[in-house]
Amino acid sequence: MPELPEVETVRAGLAPALTNAKVTGVDVLDARSLKRHPGGVEDFKQTLIGAKILGVVRRGKFLWLPIEVKGTTQKLALVGHLGMSGQMLLRSPGASEDKLTRVVIHAKCADGEKVEFRFIDQRIFGSLAIDELIETSDGKPGGFSAGVGLGQYWQNMIPRQAAHITRDPLDEDFDEPAVLAKFKKKNSGIKRVLLDQQTLSGIGNIYADEALWQAKLHYDQPAASISKAKASELLAAVKDILAKAVAQGGTSFDEQYKNVNGESGYFAVSLNAYGMTGLPCKRCGHPIKRENWMNRGSHLCPKCQRRRG
DNA sequence: ATGGACACCTGTGGGC
DNA sequence: TGCCCACAGGTGTCCA
Known part of the structure; x- marks a missing residue:
């Protein structure tokens, strides 16, 4: 379903709450939503719990959240794609459940508030995954993050699984x-x-x-x-x-x-x-x-x- | 290279 | 009411 404008709206909504937030828990309600995460459910949880979210970046219809994970030198990101029917909702802990929720990421925001990031997906064409960040081929920013992350190591990087996607027409470096x-x-x-x-x-x-x-x-x-x-x-x-x-x-x-x-x-x-x-x-x-x-x-x-x- | 079919999935709405 | 079919904002792969 979602195309660039919908994904950008989601990105802009996630960024203020999740930038510098820390992941405190992960519930995987349907493992099919992690089909693009090669390590499986347990690896996904273990990597994410305790990680710090550094920003929210988008190129085309791909979204990713660079993360800092203790005990690894790898540069990683939580990569999301909404497919035909994906949604990413921010809810207060304990808010009434949303139908077709597949994954919940519990986080503590930079201001101390707690939040639930809920990945909802009717058709399960969308996915969440943790992937390695690699340098962009042109040395320019990997995607749009509204200025968050300027000067940080992940600015000019992109997840491996999104690297084949070319720049979108709203990208500053669109050629x-x-x-x-x-x-x-x-x-x-x-x-x-x-x-x-x-x-x-x-x-x-x-x-x-x-x-x-x-x-x-x-x-x-x-x-x-x-x-x-x-x-x-x-x-x-x-x-x-x-x-x-x-x-x-x-x-x-x-x-x-x-x-x-x-x-x-x-x-x-x-x-x-x-x-x-x-x-x-x-x-x-x-x-x-x-x-x-x-x-x-x-x-x-x-x-x-x-x-x- | 290019076009077509199909696989991955669930839910909804229309017609009968 | 129920059943069947068409249809839905995407992506990737395989085959002629």
Whole structure:
């Protein structure tokens, strides 16, 4: 479910409470949520209990919390991905339980308050894991942390399991010319390219459909066939939409996406294509259509977004 | 390289 | 009420 704006909303919510917090306990209610942690449940618990959380960083849809673990020289992070249905909630100890909670991390905040970090995940496509941090290939910051961690050893590092993810369009070091050059080399349809986290990251099905609507491009238009000017327009639309969605706290349709306090985001009211099947296009009035595409759905205005060439 | 199918999962809503 | 099917904000792998 969650794409960059939703993950960023979660990151921004976790950071004030968890930066410099200490882990006091871990409950693993469903081991399947640790499938990307190679060491198994006991190793996960033992490593985490007593660890100090140093910050909260995001690249694309990946989140990680660098941790300081006594008795090891390894540089580690707690890595989280929300998959299709993950949530990270901050609750007071003893607050009523949240359905589908898979993992609970008990922590003591820097100010002495106690907090429960609850990982909720209906479909269990998301995961938590402890992973090693490695240097970024370009020597630049691994991801976005809103200035927390500047000058610390982990600033220019990234978890091994997220290292293949390229920078997202809201990253200070996003390399737009490089992304445009990649477009020129790809004969795949542009939507497939937008969703490829190794070309640019953070975009999922909602924001891909929205950006393509904004730029009046058909999802199957070969990326290489798009003019540089049009491709730049598309990237500008991507950035604009992602930034606006972050400002609105992301997109919520139902119970599947909530911020750390369990509240919905408000970008859904700004959607022009995604989920608008049958409603008139806000530009030309033609009904928005949903088409089956890659085992999921694509929403577009068949009149404004014609495939060309 | 590229496109397609499918695996990983559970829950909800619509149609009958 | 119940049953069955379609569908859901993601990622990764395998195969033609």
